[in-house]
Structure formats: C-alpha cells, structure tokens
Amino acid sequence: MHFFSDNATPVCPEVMAAMASADRPDHGYDGDQWSARLNGAFSDLFGTETQALWIATGTAANSIALACLCPPYGGVICHEEAHIVVDECGAPGFYTHGASLMALPGEGAKLAPEAVRERLEAIRPDVHQVPARAISITQASEYGLAYTPGEVAALGAVARDHGLGFHMDGARFANAVAYLGCHPGDVTWRAGVDILSFGCVKNGGMIGEALVFFGDQARARAAEAARWRKRGGHLFSKGRYLAAQILAMVEDGLWLRNARAANAAAQALAAAAEACLLHPVEANELFIRLTGGEAAALRGQGFDFYDWGEGAARLVTNWSQDAASVQPLAEALRALRA
Amino acid sequence: MHFFSDNATPVCPEVMAAMASADRPDHGYDGDQWSARLNGAFSDLFGTETQALWIATGTAANSIALACLCPPYGGVICHEEAHIVVDECGAPGFYTHGASLMALPGEGAKLAPEAVRERLEAIRPDVHQVPARAISITQASEYGLAYTPGEVAALGAVARDHGLGFHMDGARFANAVAYLGCHPGDVTWRAGVDILSFGCVKNGGMIGEALVFFGDQARARAAEAARWRKRGGHLFSKGRYLAAQILAMVEDGLWLRNARAANAAAQALAAAAEACLLHPVEANELFIRLTGGEAAALRGQGFDFYDWGEGAARLVTNWSQDAASVQPLAEALRALRA
Amino acid sequence: MHFFSDNATPVCPEVMAAMASADRPDHGYDGDQWSARLNGAFSDLFGTETQALWIATGTAANSIALACLCPPYGGVICHEEAHIVVDECGAPGFYTHGASLMALPGEGAKLAPEAVRERLEAIRPDVHQVPARAISITQASEYGLAYTPGEVAALGAVARDHGLGFHMDGARFANAVAYLGCHPGDVTWRAGVDILSFGCVKNGGMIGEALVFFGDQARARAAEAARWRKRGGHLFSKGRYLAAQILAMVEDGLWLRNARAANAAAQALAAAAEACLLHPVEANELFIRLTGGEAAALRGQGFDFYDWGEGAARLVTNWSQDAASVQPLAEALRALRA
Amino acid sequence: MHFFSDNATPVCPEVMAAMASADRPDHGYDGDQWSARLNGAFSDLFGTETQALWIATGTAANSIALACLCPPYGGVICHEEAHIVVDECGAPGFYTHGASLMALPGEGAKLAPEAVRERLEAIRPDVHQVPARAISITQASEYGLAYTPGEVAALGAVARDHGLGFHMDGARFANAVAYLGCHPGDVTWRAGVDILSFGCVKNGGMIGEALVFFGDQARARAAEAARWRKRGGHLFSKGRYLAAQILAMVEDGLWLRNARAANAAAQALAAAAEACLLHPVEANELFIRLTGGEAAALRGQGFDFYDWGEGAARLVTNWSQDAASVQPLAEALRALRA
Numbered sequence A, B, C, D: 001m002h003f004f005s006d007n008a009t010p011v012c013p014e015v016m017a018a019m020a021s022a023d024r025p026d027h028g029y030d031g032d033q034w035s036a037r038l039n040g041a042f043s044d045l046f047g048t049e050t051q052a053l054w055i056a057t058g059t060a061a062n063s064i065a066l067a068c069l070c071p072p073y074g075g076v077i078c079h080e081e082a083h084i085v086v087d088e089c090g091a092p093g094f095y096t097h098g099a100s101l102m103a104l105p106g107e108g109a110k111l112a113p114e115a116v117r118e119r120l121e122a123i124r125p126d127v128h129q130v131p132a133r134a135i136s137i138t139q140a141s142e143y144g145l146a147y148t149p150g151e152v153a154a155l156g157a158v159a160r161d162h163g164l165g166f167h168m169d170g171a172r173f174a175n176a177v178a179y180l181g182c183h184p185g186d187v188t189w190r191a192g193v194d195i196l197s198f199g200c201v202k203n204g205g206m207i208g209e210a211l212v213f214f215g216d217q218a219r220a221r222a223a224e225a226a227r228w229r230k231r232g233g234h235l236f237s238k239g240r241y242l243a244a245q246i247l248a249m250v251e252d253g254l255w256l257r258n259a260r261a262a263n264a265a266a267q268a269l270a271a272a273a274e275a276c277l278l279h280p281v282e283a284n285e286l287f288i289r290l291t292g293g294e295a296a297a298l299r300g301q302g303f304d305f306y307d308w309g310e311g312a313a314r315l316v317t318n319w320s321q322d323a324a325s326v327q328p329l330a331e332a333l334r335a336l337r338a
Helices: A013-021 A038-046 A058-069 A091-095 A113-121 A149-161 A173-180 A218-231 A240-250 A254-272 A292-300 A327-337 B013-021 B035-046 B058-069 B091-095 B113-121 B149-162 B173-180 B218-231 B240-250 B254-272 B292-300 B327-337 C013-021 C038-046 C058-069 C091-095 C113-121 C149-162 C173-180 C218-231 C240-250 C254-272 C292-300 C327-337 D013-021 D035-046 D058-069 D091-095 D113-121 D149-162 D173-180 D218-231 D240-250 D254-272 D292-300 D327-337
Strands: A051-055 A075-079 A100-104 A132-138 A165-170 A195-198 A209-213 A285-289 A312-316 B051-055 B075-079 B100-104 B132-138 B165-170 B195-198 B209-213 B285-289 B312-316 C051-055 C075-079 C100-104 C132-138 C165-170 C195-198 C209-213 C285-289 C312-316 D051-055 D075-079 D100-104 D132-138 D165-170 D195-198 D209-213 D285-289 D312-316
Touching: A013 A240, A038 A051, A038 A209, A038 A240, A051 A058, A051 A218, A051 A240, A058 A091, A058 A132, A058 A165, A058 A195, A058 A209, A058 A218, A075 A113, A091 B218, A100 A113, A113 A132, A113 A149, A132 A149, A149 A165, A165 A173, A173 A195, A173 A254, A209 A218, A209 A240, A218 B091, A240 A254, A254 A285, A254 A327, A292 A327, B013 B240, B035 B051, B035 B209, B035 B240, B051 B058, B051 B218, B051 B240, B058 B091, B058 B132, B058 B165, B058 B195, B058 B209, B058 B218, B075 B113, B100 B113, B113 B132, B113 B149, B132 B149, B149 B165, B165 B173, B173 B195, B173 B254, B209 B218, B209 B240, B240 B254, B254 B285, B254 B327, B292 B327, C013 C240, C038 C051, C038 C209, C038 C240, C051 C058, C051 C218, C051 C240, C058 C091, C058 C132, C058 C165, C058 C195, C058 C209, C058 C218, C075 C113, C091 D218, C100 C113, C113 C132, C113 C149, C132 C149, C149 C165, C165 C173, C173 C195, C173 C254, C209 C218, C209 C240, C218 D091, C240 C254, C254 C285, C254 C327, C292 C327, D013 D240, D035 D051, D035 D209, D035 D240, D051 D058, D051 D218, D051 D240, D058 D091, D058 D132, D058 D165, D058 D195, D058 D209, D058 D218, D075 D113, D100 D113, D113 D132, D113 D149, D132 D149, D149 D165, D165 D173, D173 D195, D173 D254, D209 D218, D209 D240, D240 D254, D254 D285, D254 D327, D292 D327
Parallel strands: A075 A100, A075 A132, A132 A165, A165 A195, B075 B100, B075 B132, B132 B165, B165 B195, C075 C100, C075 C132, C132 C165, C165 C195, D075 D100, D075 D132, D132 D165, D165 D195
Antiparallel strands: A051 A209, A195 A209, A285 A312, B051 B209, B195 B209, B285 B312, C051 C209, C195 C209, C285 C312, D051 D209, D195 D209, D285 D312
16 A cells, blocks of 8 residues: 555546546637636635636646746745745746745744745845745645644735735645635635645646636736746647546535545544654645654555655555555554554 | 547547556656656667657647757747747747747748758857757648658758757657658658657647657757756656556557548548648648638538638548548538539 | 947047046945936936936847846747847847747838738737737848838837837937937837837947836836846946946937937948948948959958948948048049949 | 945056057957957966956856856755855846755855755755756855865865866955965866856956856857857947956956955954954955944944944955055044944
8 A cells, every 4th residue: 555645646536537528529728618617616616706727737837826926036935845946846947937936944844924024024125136026835835734724814914015926836735625624715815825726636636737816916817827838838739638627626526525535544644653743744644753664664564655864754645545444554553653 | 520620639549548557556757667668669669769758748849859959049940830930839939948949931831951051051150140059840741741751861961960959840740650651760860850749649649749869869868858847847746647648659559540540531631622722631631722601611511620811721630530431521522612 | 441340449538538537436236326317317318207227238238128028928029130130149038038039021121010010910819829019120220221200100009009019229329310310209209119229339338338218117117127137147336337438428419429420421431332332321331232352452452341241241330430531431432433 | 435345446547547458449249359368368377278258247257157057957056145146136047047046054155065065965866856066156255255275175076076067256256365375276276166257346347257167168168158148148349348457457467466455454454353353354355243333433434334234244345445544444443442
C-alpha cells in the first residue's frame, strides 16, 4: 500500500466517467460546452461571481496567477518552503519574467502576518529595491496545515493595506476546506484572496487544475491569464477533457467527498502515530519521526512512503482510502511504539 | 458531419484503452513505467537512438524545441504562415526569451532552400543584427503539403552549412509520412532534422505530443528540454496517462493507420472537388474555392467546416473517417459543380 | 573628411562644457539637480507637460518605450527596415519579454496608415494570434525622410482607433524638425505620439538620449520606465553627466542649431548629387547610386563613407559641418558626373 | 564635506583628460582605437590573457556576467546582502531570464565556503529544484571587507568541485586590492574567478565599468557578453569615451593610486571612530554606531552621510580625499566620544 504521494494514485471513477462523456466531437481549445460551464460552476461553488480557467498543472496555475499579479521587477512574499520556491524549477520566475520570490520563514510552512508586514516595511521605496507586489500562500501548507478563515483574512488585510495581490496555491485546497468545515468562500474571496489555484489532480483528477479569479479585476485578470495559458503552451486542443474532469469534481461535491476520505485516512494514521508527529495533522499529510530501522520495518510490511530528511518520513493519504482501509498501516505504526 | 479540425474529433479507442490500462498507482511525474518506455519506442520507430519526452501541446513542443536550438538573441528561419508565427500567441518568443522569428514567403507554406540561403547571406555578422540559429519547418505544411525526403535534406544541408539547428513541427507528421510512403527516418534524422514535434492529438490522442531528439546532441538537448518542460509548468503529476497515449500510437503502428484513414478521406474529397482545389491535397486538409452560397448549401446539408478568408474554405478529415464515410460530402461537392 | 556616421563625430563643445560644469559633488543616480530639471526643460520644449528620463542609448530608449506600451504577448507594428527590427539585436524583444515586431514594407522606410490598418484588420481577435498593441515609427526614417505633422497624425489616428500605443524613434528627431520647420509638438503629442526617443548622441552628445512621455499616462509610464532603466542596468551612478548633456542640447536651442548645420551640409551634397539620389534628402543622410569605381575615386580623395549594398553608398553629415565645409565633397560628386 | 557615497564624487582629472583626448572622429560603437586596447590593458594588469569589455554600469556588468554563467533555470549562490540581491531591482533576473538568487547569510556580507557547500548539498538533483550554476561574491564586500586570496581560492575550489561559474562583483575591487597589497591576479583568476566586474566609476570614473573574462572560456563568454551588451541597449554609439576612461584607470596605475587615497582616508576615520565600528575597516567604507543626536551634531558641522538603519551610519571616502583631508571629520568623531 503506497503512501508516497497523492500523485501516485489512480484517477477516481467519476472523473474517468466524465472524460468518457466528453469523448465526442465538439469545438477545439476552450470553445466547447464543458469549458463554457466553468465560470458558472465555480461561481456557484464559491457563492460569488468568479472566472475560472482550466490549466495543465499546479505549477502552471501558480505561475500564471503570479504573472497576473506581479510585474517582472516586483516581488512575491511567500514561505521559504513554498512549492513555488522549492519545487517548480523557477517556473514563477519564467512566467513573471524574472520577479523575485521573497521567502520568509514561518512555523509549519505558514506565513505569519507580522512577519510579512515587517518584511514589507524593510523595503525602501526607490527604484533600486524590488517592490513587493503579491503575497502567495499554500492552503493546506507544505506541512499539511490549514490556514483558518481568520488567518487568511489577516494576510488579506496586509495585502490590501499595501496594495498587493493575494494568491493561494490550493494544491490541497479541498483537504484544507474539508478539515476547516467552512464555506470555501471563507478562506478565499471573503478573506481577500484574488486568485486561487484550485487543485484537482492530487484529489482524484487525471490532468488539469483550475485557476479561479475573484473580485473586481477577475475578468481582466482571467483574460490576461488566457493569454499566458496560450503563450505558455497550455491551451490544449481538446480542452473539453480537462473541463469535464473539473466539472465532475465541483458540480456535485466530489472534491469534498474525496478530500474527506483522504483526511479521514490521515486522521486514523495520526491517532496511531500521535507520539511521533512532527506537525499537527490537518489535511492528508503526516510528517513523522521514524528511525531507519522503523522505516525498513514498515517497508518490509509493504508500506511505501518518502523519507523526509534523516529520521523522518512523509506519508500522504488519498481519495481512494479512508479510515478503515489504512488500518493495516495504523496498526503497524502502533506496533512500532509498543 | 464536421470537417472543422482534427482537434474537434474524439479520442480513438486504442488510446482510451491505453489510458485505462495506465490507471493504477505508479510513480509521479515521469518516473513511471510508461514514460520509461518512450526512448525505446521512438528509437525503434525511427531506426536510430533517440530521446523522447511527452509534452502537453504542439505549441509547447515547438517552443521548447526552439528554446533548445536558439539563444534569446538569435533568430529562427521559418515560413511566414507557420503555426509558430501565426497561431501560438508568441509562445516561441516566450520560451526562447525573445528570439526573432525570421519569416519567409514560399509556395504552399513550404520553405525553399534558396530562399533560406539568400536570407542567411543578408545577415551581417556583427552584434547589431540578429544571427539566425535555427530553421523550423512544418511537416505537413500549413497548407497540407508534404516535404519529400529530398526537400527536407536540402534544407538540412543549409542548416548544416550555416551551423543552424533544424526543427520540424510535425503536428501532422503522420499524415505526411503516410502520404510519402517513406520511412519516418527519411524525412527526419537522415535529412538533418535535430528535433521533431511528433503530433498525436490531431491523430486520435487526447492530451500530449512527443518531442523527439536525434543525433549527437540528443541527450543534452533532451535534458535541457526536461528543464523547460518543468519550468513551463508542463511536467504533469500523472505523466503516465500521457506516456500511455503516445505508446499506444507508436508501438504498433496506430499512428500510421489513423493517418492513412484521414488521408484516404481527404483524397476522396479531393477527387470530388478537383476543380476548385487551392493546393494539392497530400495530407488530411483541403483548401477549396467556395462561394458564400455554396458554403451555405453545404452547411444546410449538415457539413461543417471553416471559412478560409473570402470565397474559400478549409476542410479537415480525421482518423475516424475514411474514403467511404465521407462519400456524402464528396457527393455534395460534386453536386455543387454539376 | 568622414561621412561614415554621425556616431563617428566628436562631441560638440557646448555639451563638453556642460559636462564640465556638472563635475562637482552631487547626489548619485538621478537625485541630482540636473536630472531634476529634465521634466521642465522638455515641457518647455514641447509646450505641454511631459516627463523625461535620460537613457543610455537609442536602443535602450526604444526598447524601454516599447516595454511601456506593449505586453509580452503583444505586437508592435513597424517598418521592416526600422532600426528596432534590423539593428538592435533583438533588444525590443528583450525588454518587452518577447513581444513580436510586426514588420511592414513602405516607401522610404515610412509606414503608411492604410498599410497599418490593413495589417491590424487581418489579426483575429482570439488568443492564438498576437494582438498589436503599439505602432513605432522613426523620425526621420531610416532613409532620412521626415514624416510631416499630417502623416504622423494619420498614424496617430490609427493608433487611437485601435487602442494602440504610439512610439517615435527620434534618433534624428532634430534633423526632421529642422527640415519640417514645425513646432516639435506638431509631430509628437499633438499628432498622438505617446513616447519619444529623443536623440542627442548623433546630434553632438557624448552619451545619453532622452525618453519623453506625453499625455495622461505620462507619469505612470515614466515611473514604469524608471524601473526598466534600473532593471536594464541603465541607472548610471553619476547620472548628472548625462542630464547636463541633454539640458545643454534642449535648454537653449542647440539641438536645432546642430541639426540645421548637418541638414545644410546634406542639402549642399544633395544638390551636387541630384542625379543619383536614391531617396529625397530631407535630414542629414544621403543614399546615392555610386559605382565601385566612383566610390574608390572619392575615397582616394579622402572622403569616407559606407557602401550601401552594391552600387550605392550612404553619406551622413553631422553637427560639425555645414554647407561650406562640405564643398570639397560636393565638388567631387559633381566632378564624377561631369 | 560629503561622505555619502563614492558615486557623489566628481570625476578625477586624469579621466577627464582621457575623455578629451578621445574627442575626435573615430569609428562608432566599439570599433575605435581605444576599445581595441582593452584586452591588452587588462591582460597586462592581470598577468594573463583576458578579454575585456566596457559596460555602462555595475548593475549591467554584474547581470551580464551572470547571464554568461547561469541558465534561466539555474541559481546563483550569493550573500543575502549582496548588491545583486538588494540594490539592482532584479536586474540579474532580467538578464538571466529568471535565474534564482540563492541568498545565504554570512559575517560581514562575506560568503563562507562551508555555508556554500552545505547549500549546494541540499539541492536535489532532479528537475523540480533549481540547480546552482554560479557563485557570486563582492570584493570588497557590502560591508567593506576584503576577501583574502586564500578566501577567494576556497570559494573557487567549491565552484570548481561543483562545476559552477564564479563571478566577482568588483565595484570596489581597487580598494580591496589596495588593502590586501596583493597582485590583482591573486584574488581573481589564480583563485578561480571566471568573470570580474571591474569598477571604475566609484573610483574616479564618469561612466563605464569593465567586464573582464578569465580562463579557457574567456573568448566565448566575451562574445556572448557582447551580444547581451548590445541586446541590453548598452552598446554606446561613441564607446571610445568609455574605453578612454577605463584605459586611463588601468594603464598607469591610477586605479590603485585612487583607491589607496580613499582607503587612507577611511583608515584615518577608523582610527578616530575605533570604539564604535560595526565592522573592521578594510576598504573605503565605515559602518559606525551613531545616535540620532550624534548624527545631527556631525551634520551640523557640515558632514553628510547616510543613516544605516537606526543608531548607525555609513561613511564612504573617495579618491579625492586622503588621510589629511578628512582630519576635520576625524576630529569631530573623536570629540563625540570624549
């Protein structure tokens, strides 16, 4: 049983079925009937008028979002362990044409509003220094922690006060919302988020994430993003197969059902590994202390996962699991401590 | 019955089946077993050692190929109606960081070697002028014409003489090879092509083309391209679904079978529309003279296609058709002239 | 006596004196008293409120102007022999991050409004095609022809109708205005020009041109340009030496006096070479038919100039000459024809 | 008496004289006789064959150097307070097309070899992470500290071991060499430096720094840099005025004489302010603890300088001073402590 990554998991059956249903002639690119439904579907989901585009990958979604918010000579405040800093081979620098990532430390890979304010105040307002133009956070964070509505809103207030755009990398947005039990609008537009990378692939999709634009500038930014999407080589000829996947996720609540299943599996493991958790478990990732011997023992029993530096491991649960199905690993974890 | 575009067509069943067979846990990105087979599959197909990467779209494939061949201050010799010039919203300029497209005229959207040589000789070898660094051609061309092995080789010789890279946009490579009846190596590496964008989506695929690297520098360029693929946001988390499609195309000849079907359909229509063809029909596209009244009449009978400027139309056939299935349109075209 | 280029000429004494007068301690970059006078000096010169920045070179001025007017996915309509196309090694593509130069033919290297309109109308308004966002013309043109106020205004009207920015490369702006005898505002802001590269170096300066912004968006664009100037490595530590040169040019009419001298020299030569002129002589450049033997004969008498392809030559006069001082060449030219 | 910055100082007389001597007709751009002498002059200075180009500014020199060493998807290891990080508005990101600056802490704004090695070892060798491709250090550092030959060589060894390029920002290279008393080759090519930004402007020049290339790849990199220089808008029409300045600096030792004068002035102040120095004084900058009251007192006596955060100040000496001429400030500093 693998706990490598939610990327390693198959596609969920509802998404497969949606792709099959889109398998008939229609207009190319995003001229088809499925793509046309995206704005409406996300407006319903978020309870406000939004613009939404399908985008190939999370890296592309994040980078295009930042290109809409930050000029080449600007900077993006973010966490030093953010995916955009650590795992995208400089893609944000590519799409923004060289904007700077202004990386800050912060507990649990979360940005603290005071730290952001302090960083902003240290920037001289002259042409020699890179001006911050956006804030980007990850929901759930790279250590699986969710920002509460209040925490997002506090960062949204900093963004507003300083005239910055506010982007949310929601590769595991569904897991965060499932954990928080809030309305998805509470941690996005109501809290000041301008653009959300809404993750689907880790949550049961095959190919394609959504980029969701909120607020007064949504329309203009989405039009700009559509240019970047084409220019970046991301305007698929047969976009309907992406749109159909995303609609399957959001039109009837599949995104939350899948996330709840993955979260429940993570909670079951967390309960078993309580004593060795490196971070609280809120979404579908566990970071645990684990000696080399323990890791080998687990692998010997057929459980696969990534080492996380020395003496630690990362376990990721996914939509195809639940509390019951991960009991074998839960028991194995308990046995380690016994 | 639509003749809009090969993009509007569904995915062919063999490709769908291949995606279903890849629908099980495996490593993310391109660490899976299907992606690992690409180099071998294309080496077999072309009869020489190649490197191959799956890439999201034709635009991305072309742009990344050019980024491997041309520095930001360089230029790419191409036809003025090439897809990279006309239909990619400047994507090559994005991936190459500003390289110039040096567009030339040419019959049937094909580049003539003498025209290329003349253009090259007009460039002063100083730092004020953009130096040409690559040639890019489209096989089949934007007007559906195939470059013969000899024609490709003549351009390859120009490239070699001037130290230029040589890229082929093969969005309809299969149709060209099916028409020419040659070995795929005859119009690529044996003729001097360095990098080929090998099209799958127009030929029955869903998402994903292949970028194929030939020659001594194949390995280094493919490694570079893998960086651009990630940096461009094109490294899919679940790349196995792309790899499986491409393998289904090339491992047992599906690419040629599909292309032959589309070409046969095009020939059937060409025979019916002989008197009004604007270009010879060699691949799966027809460009025909058609008055507004004639176009309306055809549409009234349920045939859809694009107008091509005034008094002309473009008809594209596809893998799901053949000579028999397009008879209704062939008859309608004949009737127009009667 | 050289007629190579106005670049080959020394610096005029008034400019040298101005640099000497700036040779004392002051604030760095553009915080000095000379730089502070630029906005006022150009506002006086043009009879409207302008913003003005010193910029290293004409290539930098042109490129930064275009970066202020055109997004990376946009295009700039220009003449196919424009300096930005032919002689800047792709610098506009660098500063605009990949915008396309949409080059048009046109008599005397001048753009014709109808040709521009026709080009604009051929662009499909979808994301696949590069949208035009700016027009750029050269005053005087690359063949030494001046656009009249009416000609500039006609292009300005096209720009306004299509929502495009309008840039003028004024490397030899002074020569054009001297020839036209109009107010400098008549061929710039009154005719719709948004940004002017105001040339100084060819007209007697040492280092530094001015970038002049007109209209409602002048302030915002100048602020943006100041960012590009720094980011492009053009914010000189001791900017006062550039500002002083430019002020010397514009504050008391030196720019026009110098241009008139150069133009008078050109007219004297034009009168002598009337029969073999390839273009009318309006500014300070002559393009003449000249056999290899004739060229050798002139060089043998000590006159230097550039060949202009086969059987032709380019002669450039400069600020340090006048009708009298070029009589030796005028006579030599007359003698050739005798 | 100002101690703001070495940028605020006039041009030294020898440089002015050199510019006057270049004030006669010659070929444009870098085709003149002065530009032609640069390679030789720097080869003599460094005791090895070098290539050298004049470049507009230090920011441009640094950025172009990094563009020669680091691809767009790569990273540059540097100090977190380096000029390239803090004061260039992202210019390195512009010229490298988005490369990442990998900023490290370090005492006195100097990089420590072990810290660099540790950072390098933390980078996973996959396409998700940005690979380091260059190291950049500042000599003297942003806090006025000189790297000894041994210290540079230790970093050079790291660069060599990891296949990285090695760049030195020598805005105050002369001051560092004057302090160290070593041969300029000892802290550059003999220690593994590939490209040096050789500062002239802070040391008495007007406009123009030199970019100096060492080693096997010097010629290829200089050719590449010449492209960037043009493409960046830095190829001045009258480059001879820059070349003449640089030659005046290096051909007869002016660079060292000027630096020694500035350093002597700094030492005289350091002796007076010994108790409140924040960093050892090695070049021509002093960072001292200074209360608001003390700062006001000094300014009241006519001494100008920058505040350096709260309770501190930066004083910069320059070529036009020496130990004697700064005695008034030295005494004022001593008086503060009395």
